[in-house]
Amino acid sequence: MESTFLIDNIFFMVAAMLSGGMLLWPFIARNSVRDIETKQAIRLINYEDALVLDVRDDSDYAAGHPPNAKHIPVERMEERWQELDKFRDRPIVIIFTPGLRVGKAGAVLRKNGFKKVFNLNGGIESWQRENLPLVKK
Numbered sequence: 001m002e003s004t005f006l007i008d009n010i011f012f013m014v015a016a017m018l019s020g021g022m023l024l025w026p027f028i029a030r031n032s033v034r035d036i037e038t039k040q041a042i043r044l045i046n047y048e049d050a051l052v053l054d055v056r057d058d059s060d061y062a063a064g065h066p067p068n069a070k071h072i073p074v075e076r077m078e079e080r081w082q083e084l085d086k087f088r089d090r091p092i093v094i095i096f097t098p099g100l101r102v103g104k105a106g107a108v109l110r111k112n113g114f115k116k117v118f119n120l121n122g123g124i125e126s127w128q129r130e131n132l133p134l135v136k137k
Helices: 010-030 038-048 058-063 074-087 102-111 123-129
Strands: 034-036 051-054 092-095 117-120
Touching (some): 034 038, 038 092, 038 117, 038 123, 051 074, 102 117, 117 123
Parallel strands (some): 034 117, 051 092, 092 117
């Protein structure tokens, strides 16, 4: 029975792939946006002057949004991200409607050099569940 190199060295091949993946992980993770819970978001807002970025559509935003939230719908993020340039060094907490492609908003910001970008886990529903204030416009 003939054996092949891959079968004879399967352990070493798996170890090589895993170690390669571990070396690449910091580069992949650096460009991702972290999800945070409501308490962490409030801490960032109160102690680090975080910007709340609401990426929901116009009607959802008008129906109720966090106080002082900046509104840029996710569909327009690619063309309007420069409006946030003055907030580049501050944390940005993204508020969204669950199911919305929120990853796109964070990806645009990360691609353009924003380092502290966070998604509020659960979006506006988490904000409301915690009975946090909403402003209607």
